[in-house]
Amino acid sequence: MGGKVYAAGDADEAVRVINRIIGEKAKGKTCCAPILLPEGGAERRDVSLLIQTDLPFQGSNEKLLGEIDVGVTRADYAIAETGCVVELAYDDALRLVSSLSRIHIVVVEEATITPTLQDLAQRIRELVTGKATKPTITLIGGPSRTSDIELKSVLGVHGPKEVHAVLVGEEGGSD
Amino acid sequence: MARRKCTRSSWERRGGATNRMPKSYKTLLRKITYSLAHPELNRILLAATKRGRDAREAQLATLVDPEGFTQSIKNLKTDAISKLDYLVQEFKLNCERNGSTVVLARDGREAIDYIATLAQRHGLKVIKKSKSLTTEEIELNPRLEERGLEVIETDLGERIIQLAGEKPYHIVFPAVHKSQTEVAKLFSDALHEEVKDDLQAIMDAQRHALRPIFLGPGMGVTGANVAVAETGSIIVETNEGNARLITSIPDVHVVVVGMEKIVEKWEDALRLMIAHPMSATGTRLTNYVSMMSQRLPLAGHPRRELHVVILDNGRSRMREDPSFKEALNCIRCGACMNICPTYGVTGGHIFGYIYPGPIGIPWTEEVHGLDHAAEFAHLCIACGLCREICPADIDIPMMIAKVKEKDVKRDGQPIANRVLIRYEELAKIASATAPVSNWLVQNGFSRLLMHRFLGIEKRRKLPVFVRNTFEKRFLEIKREIPNPRGRVVYFPDLTVNFTDPSIGVRAVNFLQESGIEVILPRGLKSSGYPYFSYGELEKATKIARHNVETLKDYVNRGFEVLATEPTATYAMKKVYPTLLGHTAASELVASRAFEFFEYAYEHASGAIQAAVIGERDRQRIGFHVPCHQRALSSGRHTIALLERAGYSVKVIETGTCCGMAGTFGLKKGPLGYELSMAVGRQLFDMFKLEGTELLIATESSVCTWQLTEGTGYRVVHPLELLVPGTPA
Ligand code: SF4
Numbered sequence: 001m002g003g004k005v006y007a008a009g010d011a012d013e014a015v016r017v018i019n020r021i022i023g024e025k026a027k028g029k030t031c032c033a034p035i036l037l038p039e040g041g042a043e044r045r046d047v048s049l050l051i052q053t054d055l056p057f058q059g060s061n062e063k064l065l066g067e068i069d070v071g072v073t074r075a076d077y078a079i080a081e082t083g084c085v086v087e088l089a090y091d092d093a094l095r096l097v098s099s100l101s102r103i104h105i106v107v108v109e110e111a112t113i114t115p116t117l118q119d120l121a122q123r124i125r126e127l128v129t130g131k132a133t134k135p136t137i138t139l140i141g142g143p144s145r146t147s148d149i150e151l152k153s154v155l156g157v158h159g160p161k162e163v164h165a166v167l168v169g170e171e172g173g174s175d
Numbered sequence: 176m177a178r179r180k181c182t183r184s185s186w187e188r189r190g191g192a193t194n195r196m197p198k199s200y201k202t203l204l205r206k207i208t209y210s211l212a213h214p215e216l217n218r219i220l221l222a223a224t225k226r227g228r229d230a231r232e233a234q235l236a237t238l239v240d241p242e243g244f245t246q247s248i249k250n251l252k253t254d255a256i257s258k259l260d261y262l263v264q265e266f267k268l269n270c271e272r273n274g275s276t277v278v279l280a281r282d283g284r285e286a287i288d289y290i291a292t293l294a295q296r297h298g299l300k301v302i303k304k305s306k307s308l309t310t311e312e313i314e315l316n317p318r319l320e321e322r323g324l325e326v327i328e329t330d331l332g333e334r335i336i337q338l339a340g341e342k343p344y345h346i347v348f349p350a351v352h353k354s355q356t357e358v359a360k361l362f363s364d365a366l367h368e369e370v371k372d373d374l375q376a377i378m379d380a381q382r383h384a385l386r387p388i389f390l391g392p393g394m395g396v397t398g399a400n401v402a403v404a405e406t407g408s409i410i411v412e413t414n415e416g417n418a419r420l421i422t423s424i425p426d427v428h429v430v431v432v433g434m435e436k437i438v439e440k441w442e443d444a445l446r447l448m449i450a451h452p453m454s455a456t457g458t459r460l461t462n463y464v465s466m467m468s469q470r471l472p473l474a475g476h477p478r479r480e481l482h483v484v485i486l487d488n489g490r491s492r493m494r495e496d497p498s499f500k501e502a503l504n505c506i507r508c509g510a511c512m513n514i515c516p517t518y519g520v521t522g523g524h525i526f527g528y529i530y531p532g533p534i535g536i537p538w539t540e541e542v543h544g545l546d547h548a549a550e551f552a553h554l555c556i557a558c559g560l561c562r563e564i565c566p567a568d569i570d571i572p573m574m575i576a577k578v579k580e581k582d583v584k585r586d587g588q589p590i591a592n593r594v595l596i597r598y599e600e601l602a603k604i605a606s607a608t609a610p611v612s613n614w615l616v617q618n619g620f621s622r623l624l625m626h627r628f629l630g631i632e633k634r635r636k637l638p639v640f641v642r643n644t645f646e647k648r649f650l651e652i653k654r655e656i657p658n659p660r661g662r663v664v665y666f667p668d669l670t671v672n673f674t675d676p677s678i679g680v681r682a683v684n685f686l687q688e689s690g691i692e693v694i695l696p697r698g699l700k701s702s703g704y705p706y707f708s709y710g711e712l713e714k715a716t717k718i719a720r721h722n723v724e725t726l727k728d729y730v731n732r733g734f735e736v737l738a739t740e741p742t743a744t745y746a747m748k749k750v751y752p753t754l755l756g757h758t759a760a761s762e763l764v765a766s767r768a769f770e771f772f773e774y775a776y777e778h779a780s781g782a783i784q785a786a787v788i789g790e791r792d793r794q795r796i797g798f799h800v801p802c803h804q805r806a807l808s809s810g811r812h813t814i815a816l817l818e819r820a821g822y823s824v825k826v827i828e829t830g831t832c833c834g835m836a837g838t839f840g841l842k843k844g845p846l847g848y849e850l851s852m853a854v855g856r857q858l859f860d861m862f863k864l865e866g867t868e869l870l871i872a873t874e875s876s877v878c879t880w881q882l883t884e885g886t887g888y889r890v891v892h893p894l895e896l897l898v899p900g901t902p903a
């Protein structure tokens with residue numbers, strides 16, 4: 001997806017990987033949206049509290065997030081065919097964490113990888129029909145880019161210059 | 176001047192020796208002359224369009240079923256447009272259920288009024304925009320500025336043209352004509368500080384200048400790439416991520432969506448999501464695709480609004496017009512711009528009004544009027560390539576011919592078109608009067624007169640006419656074939672009949688020696704394609720009907736129809752049926768019309784030999800695929816046969832036209848010879864790189880003239896290189 005991919009065996013390893021990236025890369029403030037990851041059995045826990053951050057996610061609006069340098073979010077799906085992750089947002093603050101940051105770290109569960117974009121049609125329909133709040137669904141394919149000047153490709157126009165995807169699942173780990 | 180039909184007695188007089196030009200041509204000629212004198216302006220455009228074509232082809236090749244994919248895009252768009260009234264209502268209803276406000280704007284003024292009033296009601300002075308051609312169409316920015324609003328484009332390309340005060344040059348790369356140095360200067364002036372002539376510096380300047388605008392107060396205005404009726408959702412695709420910020424931060428977000436963007440279901444929308452970047456830039460997916468169904472809270476703050484303006488602006492009328500309805504299938508990918516030969520050398524400010532390129536011609540005519548469309552419609556040389564590349568399979572050349580027709584009916588044809596369109600009649604006279612006529616066309620003084628008064632370029636070498644036409648020669652070579660292995664009608668086009676009968680003679684001998692019966696029906700006319708090219712559709716239709724009627728009886732008796740000129744086969748297969756409203760006869764003839772070598776490959780391929788035309792020539796052939804052949808076989812049978820006969824064949828192509836385009840390149844001046852040569856230059860250079868011992872082979876007669884003149888190499892019809900062996 002035009003970014004770096006890391007494999008993590010479980011939630012704890014994912015936290016370590018994320019904190020390491022933040023430690024190496026951050027030049028300013030970090031904000032992490034809730035990241036619910038499986039905890040054995042049907043349990044899930046929010047690991048965002050274990051991530052080193054400077055900005056709280058709850059209650060942060062564009063004024064506060066305007067200072068973000070590293071944003072960490074969870075993607076709900078990934079699509080193999082198009083090499084992108086799928087973000088579901090019920091509050092625009094989440095979209096700002098992934099779009100205002102210079103470095104975006106996105107956590108994806110291996111089990112959510114879907115073969116083709118067409119597979120998403122029915123899921124989208126269910127998500128946005130008959131519910132009080134209908135999420136904004138965003139496909140994210142990599143760092144923000146343009147080739148508007150002389151066709152030369154440059155990254156990080158308005159959105160992230162770097163995207164790091166942390167893949168969590170049994171196949172991962174060992175890294 | 177009274178309106179008259181172009182009958183034989185009046186065409187000389189209409190305009191006559193004064194060479195009167197319709198108004199639209201004068202501006203156009205001036206613009207082309209300027210552009211041809213400044214090739215550096217289009218240096219990046221040419222690279223961009225080539226890259227776009229190559230990347231698209233590579234990406235398409237990764238699909239399991241590329242043709243099925245194109246067909247599915249065409250089907251879903253056709254289906255959506257056919258039930259558009261229902262989809263608009265469904266979409267509107269679902270948006271409203273989601274809590275958004277929806278307005279149907281009949282024209283640009285209604286849309287602009289709504290947006291301006293909305294901003295004023297909220298006390299917002301700044302409009303932040305992401306790229307939207309639909310808002311360009313209604314010239315939203317200047318109209319809002321007139322009302323005291325500040326409009327800021329946030330997409331880099333759009334920002335550049337906004338600062339430069341220009342219109343988009345290309346729908347996907349709006350600022351592709353601006354060099355990095357020019358952009359650095361534009362940014363320095365706008366920001367009142369020096370921005371270095373360095374890509375990263377420009378990028379940083381753009382990011383820093385726009386951050387406070389994204390974060391500050393203002394209303395967000397975007398377009399939509401797709402709208403989904405079943406859930407009232409809108410989809411915005413960007414690579415830079417600017418639309419994500421514009422659709423999340425402002426409390427008021429307005430979407431301006433062209434009515435034709437609405438599809439019924441998510442399955443359709445997801446398919447288009449792949450089709451857009453695939454045809455536009457040859458990428459798998461646009462970097463960010465935002466699918467929004469309602470306005471979300473921001474950090475819990477709930478009172479935020481989404482307004483959807485559905486723009487009609489002529490679309491409902493287009494939908495009722497069978498000639499232009501198909502233009503609504505356009506998914507705005509820009510692929511037709513990437514392949515159009517004359518757009519490639521003139522660019523979107525000449526080949527365009529607000530909507531540039533091939534599809535820009537019918538769209539401009541429909542939403543901005545014939546006057547604006549006529550200013551660039553005649554740049555189309557009817558090569559047909561845009562139709563072949565279009566992911567929605569839109570018959571763009573046919574719509575362009577209709578636009579030309581409207582213009583020609585109103586303003587008349589320039590004299591050169593009037594002369595050349597009657598090429599068949601001229602050819603008849605010239606061949607009857609050869610060699611006197613040939614002396615006239617080769618004679619410097621008469622050429623000067625022709626240049627001056629008829630608009631035929633004096634630098635162009637004109638074909639030599641023969642007295643002994645193919646029709647006459649055919650009677651001499653025709654043989655009875657006992658128990659034939661196949662029966663065909665040979666369709667000689669103009670060149671074979673009047674200037675180069677030897678190709679027809681070879682074709683007939685080839686077939687007869689392969690045991691195939693050949694006949695030449697009486698009264699068959701040449702293809703009539705020039706009438707189509709120059710927008711004389713009534714005459715083109717008349718010829719189509721005549722030829723279809725003539726051929727139909729033979730086809731019914733089991734004959735197949737062959738032509739050695741790709742344009743003739745193309746006309747029968749791709750143009751006649753549309754001109755004739757897809758009558759059974761026209762479809763029948765289309766289904767039994769073939770290229771010569773396509774047929775030969777099936778029926779005589781086992782016994783092919785290289786003709787002896789000199790040892791040296793046997794070695795390397797540079798093959799040129801004429802535009803109309805691209806729509807047919809792309810020459811694959813011919814190439815296979817040449818290779819089987821022992822030639823080493825290399826297809827040499829730029830991916831677009833050689834520039835001749837029928838008789839277009841015979842015309843004098845910028846809208847003719849000069850443009851034609853400019854289009855061909857890249858291709859000539861590619862041939863020249865191959866070294867002088869190369870022999871060029873192509874099946875089109877006009878490409879032969881062009882390549883001979885452009886490269887100085889010997890150019891032959893493949894029939895000169897191949898002979899049948901003993902039938903198996
Ligand atoms: S037919 Fe050829 S010249 Fe005409 S618009 Fe299409 S691509 Fe351009």
Ligand code: SF4
Nearest residue numbers: 505506508509511565
């Ligand atoms: S006409 Fe076809 S090729 Fe041209 S922009 Fe529209 S969809 Fe693309």
